[in-house]
Amino acid sequence: MYSILKAYLSERSELPESDLSCILDRFQWKKVRKNEIIIDFGEVCRYFYFINKGAVRIFTINSEGVELSRFFAFERTFCTTLPSFIDQQPAHEYLQAIERSELLVISRKDFYGLVSEYNEFDRIYREILEFSFISNQKRIYSFQGYSALEKVQLLLKMQPDFLLRVSNKLAASYLGMSPSTLSRLKSKI
Amino acid sequence: MYSILKAYLSERSELPESDLSCILDRFQWKKVRKNEIIIDFGEVCRYFYFINKGAVRIFTINSEGVELSRFFAFERTFCTTLPSFIDQQPAHEYLQAIERSELLVISRKDFYGLVSEYNEFDRIYREILEFSFISNQKRIYSFQGYSALEKVQLLLKMQPDFLLRVSNKLAASYLGMSPSTLSRLKSKI
DNA sequence: TGAAAATATTGCTCCAGGTCAATGTTTTTG
DNA sequence: CAAAAACATTGACCTGGAGCAATATTTTCA
Numbered sequence A, B: 001m002y003s004i005l006k007a008y009l010s011e012r013s014e015l016p017e018s019d020l021s022c023i024l025d026r027f028q029w030k031k032v033r034k035n036e037i038i039i040d041f042g043e044v045c046r047y048f049y050f051i052n053k054g055a056v057r058i059f060t061i062n063s064e065g066v067e068l069s070r071f072f073a074f075e076r077t078f079c080t081t082l083p084s085f086i087d088q089q090p091a092h093e094y095l096q097a098i099e100r101s102e103l104l105v106i107s108r109k110d111f112y113g114l115v116s117e118y119n120e121f122d123r124i125y126r127e128i129l130e131f132s133f134i135s136n137q138k139r140i141y142s143f144q145g146y147s148a149l150e151k152v153q154l155l156l157k158m159q160p161d162f163l164l165r166v167s168n169k170l171a172a173s174y175l176g177m178s179p180s181t182l183s184r185l186k187s188k189i
Numbered sequence C: 001t002g003a004a005a006a007t008a009t010t011g012c013t014c015c016a017g018g019t020c021a022a023t024g025t026t027t028t029t030g
Numbered sequence D: 001c002a003a004a005a006a007c008a009t010t011g012a013c014c015t016g017g018a019g020c021a022a023t024a025t026t027t028t029c030a
Helices: A003-012 A017-025 A082-087 A108-117 A119-145 A148-158 A168-175 A179-188 B003-012 B017-025 B082-087 B108-117 B119-145 B148-158 B168-175 B179-188
Strands: A028-032 A037-039 A047-053 A055-061 A067-074 A077-079 A094-097 A101-107 B028-032 B037-039 B047-053 B055-061 B067-074 B077-079 B094-097 B101-107
Touching: A003 A017, A003 A047, A003 A119, A047 A055, A047 A108, A055 A168, A067 A077, A067 A168, A067 B119, A082 B119, A101 A108, A108 A119, A119 A148, A119 B067, A119 B082, A119 B119, A148 A168, A148 A179, A168 A179, B003 B017, B003 B047, B003 B119, B047 B055, B047 B108, B055 B168, B067 B077, B067 B168, B101 B108, B108 B119, B119 B148, B148 B168, B148 B179, B168 B179
Parallel strands: none
Antiparallel strands: A028 A101, A037 A094, A047 A077, A047 A101, A055 A067, A055 A094, B028 B101, B037 B094, B047 B077, B047 B101, B055 B067, B055 B094
8 A cells, every 4th residue: 555655765765664664654545536626726735645546637727717737647746736735825726636546645744744854755855846846847948939739749758648648628728728729739640 | 245145144034143144155246247148058057146136037949949038037036047956967048147247156065055054044945946936837827828918917917027127029038929929018008 | 328418529710929021219339 | 429230119911729619429427
């Protein structure tokens, strides 16, 4: 049950077995059904999530009622609505399971406890922050610089299985184009 | 000369006078002329910069030769090409002064020295990381959800003096539209 | 498992915003 | 400080991608 997270931590640190099991103890098992909202808009985010199985997305809804997806995460990934988690203000976005998923959940208090208790865990957290920053940055450049077709090609190159795993509608809301445009482009590739 | 940085640090921490002056000692004064490239594409970024006076931008050039601006920073801001600074790989972007500017420069080694030596400085660095992440995130949503006109209005609301300070051409490269479109929209507002 | 709901595909139409080019204005620099 | 270079504005034109709607397909769940 914890073996995937254990492997994840082992690969990224030198944590001894004893520390690993202390760390794993702080996580709780949680099953969510497809489309379940894990963190709601306006709610303060009090947990960090590790995706053991399944997939989630982070999205918001603009003033015209259109869903905008910012981020998709799959197995073996840490994920949460980070701004709200950091500053404990109401989230301006949703965290949603897009498949039936199994999550390992840790409270904010325990999470920061691990960060200050284990140097190696602090390093892993910093890597998560940096990774998030850098992937956001790449996305900004891709929105600025590319046509719809190029954005699809770029996505296929960076995450070849994304379009197989994510529905046309959600993928379009991630790429910033309409579902019909994405559908047409897919038939061209 | 160091008074602006000193005030910046004081506002954000409880650092005593003695620590403050130790910290300030690690920074070097640097003047740059307008348009000067501070960090070049392909160069490994070895410094963090505090903008004492002036303004800089971070940009890249896409495959069609078009400049894409990701970020503008003005007085009283820390700034660098963060991905390259973090992992010491060649930068995929440029850091450029867009006005004649005065910078306070600290080497990566000294910077991380301060991070580990002073808890308060570590906190300030984390705030910089988080701020960068969150501002990138807002920008992603704004690219996805808004028309050209709405993007300009949003920018005016968030940073009212941006368009007064940044040339039409550069502002357009930040907003992801052509200079002619931005020019037309400005006359409508 | 089969009816209902959600999603995907595709044709048609239209317009926001791009490109190009001409002109006016500002900035740079010898 | 004047000539040159860079930039801003504006008009004319064109096209990528949006919106809508009809149909086909897939998913959901009683």
